[in-house]
Amino acid sequence: MPLKVYNSLTRQKETFTPLLAPYVGMYVCGPTVSGESHLGHARPYVTFDILFRYLTHLGYKVRYVRNLTDAGHFEEEGKEAEDKISKKAVLEKLEPMELVQKYTNLYHWAMALLNTLPPSIEPTATGHIVEQIEMIKQIMADGYAYEVNQSVYFDVEKYNTDFSKKGQPYGILSGRILEDQIDTTRELDNQDEKRDKNDFALWKHAPPEHIMRWQSPWGEGFPGWHIECSAMSTKYLGEKFDIHGGGMDLQFPHHECEIAQSTVCNHTMPARYWMHNNMITINGRKMGKSYNNVIRLSELFSGKHPLLLQAYHPMTIRFFLLQSHYRGTLDFSNEALQASEKALKRLWEAYEWALSQFGVRSAGLGVDRELDEKVLKLVNEFDEFMDDDLNTAKVVANMFELVSVINAVKDKHIAADAISAATFSLLQKQLTLFIEDIFGLKMGHADNNGKLDGVLQLLIDIRKEARRRKDFVTSDKIRNELAELGVQLKDEKDGGMSYTIAS
RNA sequence: GGUCCUGUGGCCGAGUGGCUAGGCAAAGCUCUGCAAAAGCUUCUACAGCGGUUCGAAUCCGCUCGGGACCUCCA
Known part of the structure; x- marks a missing residue:
């Protein structure tokens, strides 16, 4: 079964076929590094x-481009239009680039903890001023932009008129009709400069107080809100590429503007599949600056935030995200995160045990046909569910059904050879593939050269000895005090003992 | 106001018209020196009202509730 993804452009699931297999070009809108x-x-x-990892698993050679916006987005609150980065730089008495570096580092730190693979290319807006200027010049030459007071604006009205005839009106992605927009747009700064309220800036003239500024044919200034993505995606992925991703809130106007700019320059719709993830909400409300309800990743990992009852491990966050489908809203709560934390622990312990059973299994004479087939079905559905627009939630559900089977074998409720050796080995292989390689889950093991394990083994031996003597005072002391240190001992059915260390 | 999305058991969340997703929580049981862990069992829900259908959480209509975008935003 081929991979199908939901394309926001056509509003339906479509079979994914790259333009130039086995290569896949994917562009994802990255963060503005003016904050955490x-x-x-x-x-x-x-x-x-996860899409990047899955495409790679399917054998595609993916170039994954995710930008860093380190200049050029403006706040237009109140009367003054200021470059976001330079504004904050003044407040914190930092060089703009120092600030950008700080937040870039923090972002990379969080991404590493969440175990996201680095993109193939991570271009910055400030590193592509030349490309952006060239693109603007071309748009002007084609008559779709005009200069006013050293700023350049995109002529949306003209674009819409001309490209509607070609079946690509402005608003094609978000389903907006330009005529309906006109009276609803709010009063914004510099409206008087624009010929039309829907026009957007390609290049902005920098007033004297702006620190970040570049020379351009129109004077000193900085690039507009949307041009960087058009310039950088064209440079690294070509005029037409496969996937463009980002949050749903970028659909309008950001991606719409990108489409308009790129289409004028390159005479083609830039991306073939537009994919948008839904928002995370808190108490049913979107998490966002405007609502004052953001929880920074560093706060989440440390537990330092009024809304948080505890710290959450990055892998808990990752797993939490996997338990829902990316196109639905996902509501944050301590309860939900705690549920994910416990669930992940259970999954991981069963997974590790299953892995530890390499070569331990017998030839399997007493194979339970029905159970064996059930396991095979559950494992084989991993791919099927992923192919259906990355339904990680369903994959996770199957994994838990397998956890029950694994634990039953572990506890000897199910005979060790009830599952055939071939099925068991496939189970191990597929669990590793999906849990670690595709879902990117990773549980840290303190690397101490096995010394800790040795120490614990010693304590376990002492406790076993004590229990044999029915010296429960000693055995309970060992168990209870280790528990206080976060090491949980588990007595197993056959008299064995194992331990887990709380993270 | 415009354009959309959405309403699932105590909580979180999947869900292609017929086959009780899954997780967490709760209760009982098994195992255990006692626990923990694990296993088994129980809790069979789809906002309301109509309609289509042999059959609807799933399709259609209305009502009510929630949300997103239209402005920086993942």
Whole structure:
């Protein structure tokens, strides 16, 4: 079964076929590094990380481009239009680039903890000023942009008129009709400069107080909101590429503007599949700056936030995201995160036990046909569910059904050879593939050269000895005090003992 | 106001018209020196009202509730 993905452009699931197999070009809108990443940011990066990993698993050679916006997005609150980065730089008495570096580092730190693979290319807006200027010049030459007071604006009206005839009106992605927009747009800064309210800036003239500024044919200034993505995706992925991803809130106007700019320059719709992840909500409300309800990733990992009852491990966050489908909203709560934490622990312990059974299994004379087939079915459905628009939630559900089987074997409720050796080995292989390689889950093991294990083994031996003597005072002391240190001992059915260390 | 999305058991969340997703929580049982862990069992829900259908959580209509975008935003 081929991979199908939901394309926002056509509003339906479509079979994914790359333009130039086995190569796949994927562009994902990255963060604006003028502040710290929050839980909401984790969603697209984890979602598209999983897509990246899955496409790679399917054998595609993926070039994954995810930009860093380190200049050029403006806040237009109140009366002054200021470059977001330079504004904050003044407040914190930092060089703009120092600030950008700081937040870039923090972002990379969080991404690494969440175990997202680095993209193939991570271009910055400031590193592509030349490309952006060239693109603007071309749009002007084609008559779709005009200059006013050293700023350049895109002529949306003209674009819409001309490209509607070619079946690509402005608003094609978000389903908006330009005529309906006109009266609803709010009063914004510099409206008087624009010929039409829907026009958007390609290049902005920099007032004297702006620190970040570049020379351009129109004077000193900085690039507009959307041009960087058009310039960088064209440069690294070509005029037409396979996948463009990002959060749903970018659909309009950001992606719509990107389409318009790129189409004028390259005479083609830039991306073939547009994929958008949904929002993370808190108490049913979107997490966002405007609502003042953001939980930064560093706060989430440390537990330091009024809304948090505890710290959450990055893998708990990742797993939490996997338990729902990326196109649905996902509601944050301590309860939900705690449920994910426990669930992941259970999954991981069963998985590790299953892996430890390499070569331990007998030839399997007493194979339970029905059970064996059930396991095979559950394992084989992993691919099927992923192919259906990355339904990680269903894969996870199957994994838990397998956890029950694994635990039953472990506890000897099911005979060790009830599952055939071939099925068991496939189970091990597929669990590793999906849990670690595709879902990117990873549980840290303190690397101490087995010394800790040795120490614990010693304590376990002492406790076993004590129990044999029915010296329960000693055995309970060992168990209870280790528990306080976060090491949980488990007595097993056959008299064995194992331990787990709380993270 | 415009354009959309959405309403699932105590909580979180899948769900292609017929085959009780899954997780967490709760209760009982098994195992255990006692626990923990694990296993088994129980809790069979789809906002309301109509309609289509042999059959609807799933399709259609209305009502009510929630949300997103239209402005920086993942």
